[in-house]
Amino acid sequence: MVLVAWLRTSLISGLDQTAWQRAQAVAEIVNSGNLHARLPSPGDRDIAAQVVDSKGTVRSSSPNLEGNRRVFTFAPSASDEPHARSVQHPPHSENGIWRAVAIRAGTPSAPMTVYAAVLTEDVDNSLAKLTRGLAIGVPMAVTALTSVAWLLTGRALRPVEMLRAQTAEITVSDLSRRLDVPPSADALGRLASTLNDLLARLEASTQKQRQFIADASHELRSPLSSLHTQLEVAARHPDSADWRRLGPVLVEDSERLSRLVDDLVRLARLDAHPRFRRRPVDLDEIVFAEVQRARQRTNLTIDQHTVSAARVDGDVDALTRVVRNLLDNAIRYATLRIDVSLGACDGTAQLVVSDDGLGIPGPDRQRVFDRFTRLDDARARDTGGSGLGLAIVRDIITVHRGTVHVEDNAPGARLVVRLPIARL
Structure with a gap:
C-alpha cells in the first residue's frame, strides 16, 4: 500500500509537470502574437490545451479539443509552481480523469488564460496492474518466505531440541551424563x-x-x-x-x-554465602585476646612477641574464629612451643601460627583444608579434632579475599594467612 501510494504520487507529479510545461509553451505562443485557432499538436492525444480570453471565449484549442466549448473554468495559478487540479469527464472530451493547470498569458489589455491537461488513464492502468500483481504476488512471496524460514528455523533449532531432550533426561541421581556437543564451533x-x-x-x-x-x-x-x-x-x-x-x-x-x-x-x-559485617578490624587485638585465652587451656609456651599492628577489613566474629581455630590446631599437635607472628607489608597482613609437632607432609598440605580430613599418626580422632577447623579457616579467609597455606617449620608446621589490609 505504501509503495502504490508513493508511486501514484510520483507519477501524478510527473503528469502535473508535463501539463505545466505544455501550458508554458502555449503561453509563449500567445505572448508572441502567433496564436491561431488550432494549437500545434505535441504528438500525444492524451495532452489537451485551450486558450480562453477574459470573456470566456475559446480562442484556440488543441486538436483533441477543437470545436469544443470552454472545458476548464478554474482560475489560473498565481505562483510559478504548477498547481494542478483533477478534472473528471470534461465536457465534450474523452472520458477519464485529467490533471489540468492554468496560467495567465497575453497583454494587460487583452488577458488570456491558458489551460493544459494530461489524461491519467495510463497511470491509472499501470497502478491497477501493479496493485493486482502485488495483491497476488506479495501473499505468495510472504507464504514462500515464511515456509522457508519455518523450515530453516526448524532445522536450526533441531539441535537445540536434542539438547533440551538430553537435559530433561538428566536427573539428580545421575549427574555423570553429558550433552552431545555439536561439531560446529558456533x-x-x-x-x-x-x-x-x-x-x-x-x-x-x-x-x-x-x-x-x-x-x-x-x-x-x-x-x-x-x-x-x-x-x-x-x-x-x-x-x-x-x-x-x-x-x-x-x-x-x-x-x-x-x-x-x-x-x-x-x-x-x-x-550459604552469608554477608559478613565488613568494617576495619585490628587483627592484632584479636590475636592478643585469643592467645591469652589459649594460654588458659594449655601449658605449652605461646610466643607472641613478633605480633605487630595490622588493620584489615572484615567481620570480627569470623576473624576471631580463624585465629582461634589456628591456635587450637597448633595446641593439638605442638610438643613444647607455639609461635605467633603478625605483620603488614605491601598492602597485605600476614598472620603465622607455628608449632613444633610432627609437621604436615608436602602432599597433604592442601588436603588438610578439606572437610573431615585427618592425617595419620598424631592427627587422629583421639586428639579430639573433628577435621573441620582448618576447613572453616579456609572458607572464612576466602570470603575475606585472602589466602591460607601450610609451610614447613622444621620441625612442625607453619600455617600462613594473608589478608588485604584496610584502606584508609
Whole structure:
C-alpha cells in the first residue's frame, strides 16, 4: 500500500509537470502574437490545451479539443509552481480523469488564460496492474518466505531440541551424563560446552555434599554411641557405676559433640554465602585476646612477641574464629612451643601460627583444608579434632579475599594467612 501510494504520487507529479510545461509553451505562443485557432499538436492525444480570453471565449484549442466549448473554468495559478487540479469527464472530451493547470498569458489589455491537461488513464492502468500483481504476488512471496524460514528455523533449532531432550533426561541421581556437543564451533556448540561444564560443577558439588553428609553422620555417630553406651551401662548397673570417673568422660564426649555440631552449623552458614559485617578490624587485638585465652587451656609456651599492628577489613566474629581455630590446631599437635607472628607489608597482613609437632607432609598440605580430613599418626580422632577447623579457616579467609597455606617449620608446621589490609 505504501509503495502504490508513493508511486501514484510520483507519477501524478510527473503528469502535473508535463501539463505545466505544455501550458508554458502555449503561453509563449500567445505572448508572441502567433496564436491561431488550432494549437500545434505535441504528438500525444492524451495532452489537451485551450486558450480562453477574459470573456470566456475559446480562442484556440488543441486538436483533441477543437470545436469544443470552454472545458476548464478554474482560475489560473498565481505562483510559478504548477498547481494542478483533477478534472473528471470534461465536457465534450474523452472520458477519464485529467490533471489540468492554468496560467495567465497575453497583454494587460487583452488577458488570456491558458489551460493544459494530461489524461491519467495510463497511470491509472499501470497502478491497477501493479496493485493486482502485488495483491497476488506479495501473499505468495510472504507464504514462500515464511515456509522457508519455518523450515530453516526448524532445522536450526533441531539441535537445540536434542539438547533440551538430553537435559530433561538428566536427573539428580545421575549427574555423570553429558550433552552431545555439536561439531560446529558456533553459539550452539558453546552453549552445549557451557551446559556440560555446569553439569560437571553440579556433579562435583553434589558429590561433595553427599560426602559431607556421610562424614558428618559418621562423626556424630562416634560420640553419640560412646555417650549412649556409657549411659546404658550405668543405667543397667547403677550400683556399680563409678560416677566420679564416668562424669568427666561423659562431659568430655558431650563437649566434643557440641564442638562438632557448632562446626557443622558454621560450615552450613558459610556454604550459604552469608554477608559478613565488613568494617576495619585490628587483627592484632584479636590475636592478643585469643592467645591469652589459649594460654588458659594449655601449658605449652605461646610466643607472641613478633605480633605487630595490622588493620584489615572484615567481620570480627569470623576473624576471631580463624585465629582461634589456628591456635587450637597448633595446641593439638605442638610438643613444647607455639609461635605467633603478625605483620603488614605491601598492602597485605600476614598472620603465622607455628608449632613444633610432627609437621604436615608436602602432599597433604592442601588436603588438610578439606572437610573431615585427618592425617595419620598424631592427627587422629583421639586428639579430639573433628577435621573441620582448618576447613572453616579456609572458607572464612576466602570470603575475606585472602589466602591460607601450610609451610614447613622444621620441625612442625607453619600455617600462613594473608589478608588485604584496610584502606584508609
